Amino acid sequence: MDISRDEQRVLHALAQGGRIALLKDQKGKPIGLEFFNREGWLMYNCDLRLFRKLKAKKAIASANGNPYRITRRGLELVRSQVDNR
Secondary structure, three states, rough: OOOOHHOOOOOOHHOOOEEEEEEEEOOOOOEEEEEEEEOEEEEEOHHHHHHHHHHHHOOEEOOOOOOOOOOOHHHHHHHHOOOOO
């Protein structure tokens, strides 16, 4: 299954230890999200549309109310990239 360049970037950051925290309204509906890389920096290249696509592909998941992290399926989808650190 091919995934877009934006999905690839988000999955790569999650594979390195990033996380996605959902922001919800009073009724529990998602109204936004916060995407953090492994150093804790807030990143802006993930929106609700992209989040829903990754969740539908079962590339990310949340357990016990914790932030969303990459799954084994997500690790299979992500292509390796050179880390430019």
